[in-house]
Amino acid sequence: MDYQTYQPDTGLAEFVSCYWTLQVPENADGQKQRVVPDGCVEMIFTLGDDIKRYIEDNTCIIQPRSMLLGQFTRPFFIEPMGVVDTFAVRFFPCGLIPFTALSIRELANRETELSVVLGPDVAAGLEYSITNAADTAERIRHIETFLSDRLKDFGNIDSILKSTVDLILYTKGRLHVAEMLKDNISKRRQLERRFSRLVGLSPKQLARIVRLQTALRMLLNNEGPSLTSLAMENQYYDQAHFIKDFRELTGTSPNKFLMDNELTLSTAFYQKD
DNA sequence: TGAGCCAATTTGCCTGACGA
DNA sequence: TCGTCAGGCAAATTGGCTCA
Numbered sequence: 333m334d335y336q337t338y339q340p341d342t343g344l345a346e347f348v349s350c351y352w353t354l355q356v357p358e359n360a361d362g363q364k365q366r367v368v369p370d371g372c373v374e375m376i377f378t379l380g381d382d383i384k385r386y387i388e389d390n391t392c393i394i395q396p397r398s399m400l401l402g403q404f405t406r407p408f409f410i411e412p413m414g415v416v417d418t419f420a421v422r423f424f425p426c427g428l429i430p431f432t433a434l435s436i437r438e439l440a441n442r443e444t445e446l447s448v449v450l451g452p453d454v455a456a457g458l459e460y461s462i463t464n465a466a467d468t469a470e471r472i473r474h475i476e477t478f479l480s481d482r483l484k485d486f487g488n489i490d491s492i493l494k495s496t497v498d499l500i501l502y503t504k505g506r507l508h509v510a511e512m513l514k515d516n517i518s519k520r521r522q523l524e525r526r527f528s529r530l531v532g533l534s535p536k537q538l539a540r541i542v543r544l545q546t547a548l549r550m551l552l553n554n555e556g557p558s559l560t561s562l563a564m565e566n567q568y569y570d571q572a573h574f575i576k577d578f579r580e581l582t583g584t585s586p587n588k589f590l591m592d593n594e595l596t597l598s599t600a601f602y603q604k605d
Numbered sequence: 606t607g608a609g610c611c612a613a614t615t616t617g618c619c620t621g622a623c624g625a
Numbered sequence: 626t627c628g629t630c631a632g633g634c635a636a637a638t639t640g641g642c643t644c645a
Binding site: 559576 | 628629630631639640
């Protein structure tokens with residue numbers, strides 16, 4: 333398995349977390365892989381064989397070749413149908429705002445064909461250039477040209493929304509909503525509405541996901557002597573609450589998560605930088 | 606957009622079962 | 626004994642909805 337990330341151009345760094353590629357030979361790990369919500373929205377181009385996504389235990393769909401994966405609030409499973417070769421753009425929680433007119437809330441918990449998000453002609457052109465590029469560097473050039481062009485007509489992301497998202501990411505989701513809003517407590521409902529429409533999650537949901545992601549990364553990198561210490565370090569009230577959150581966002585308990593064989597992708601995605 | 610109501614959810618605290 | 630996992634309950638917080 334070869335998982336690589338690439339940093340965006342400085343002009344896009346406010347919106348794009350990274351570009352990533354994943355290449356896996358056929359049958360290397362030909363089984364279901366658990367995917368955990370990460371608070372980001374991704375634009376994904378499948379260059380290899382198709383990939384199935386399980387929408388129920390025994391029901392699956394073939395993912396579109398080019399698609400937008402919205403915010404997820406629950407785990408899901410995918411299964412490669414052969415060679416995996418993927419190129420993707422990972423947007424920050426509010427990073428997709430300039431690039432689509434759709435409500436990001438409507439994109440949550442599912443994949444949406446790129447043609448729906450960008451329009452059929454634009455999506456077809458972008459998919460063609462990405463699919464037929466010679467290498468990753470050329471794909472990044474294509475996608476950065478496309479995103480930069482779209483950015484020309486965009487003003488600024490709402491400042492309260494942006495600063496709250498930044499605060500959640502900076503504090504690793506460890507703040508209560510009241511603390512985030514201590515200077516604007518009267519704007520609580522406004523902020524929640526904007527979050528829902530433009531991020532696809534509530535502030536609390538994003539904070540929970542970011543906090544769990546931090547704990548998950550520490551768990552997979554053996555950075556805590558016990559689950560109790562991991563819970564404490566990430567500001568969970570106690571281990572019971574950590575486990576409860578963990579089960580809701582990953583679908584399993586911490587120890588089972590570490591032991592199961594659906595971890596190959598997760599292990600790659602959470603490697604130390 | 607701002608505000609208020611109220612149901613749903615989360616937090617804080619506690620207890621207990623189970624296995625190593 | 627310790628670590629892990631789960632559940633109950635009351636209080637506090639959050640989110641959905643409505644209206645002006």
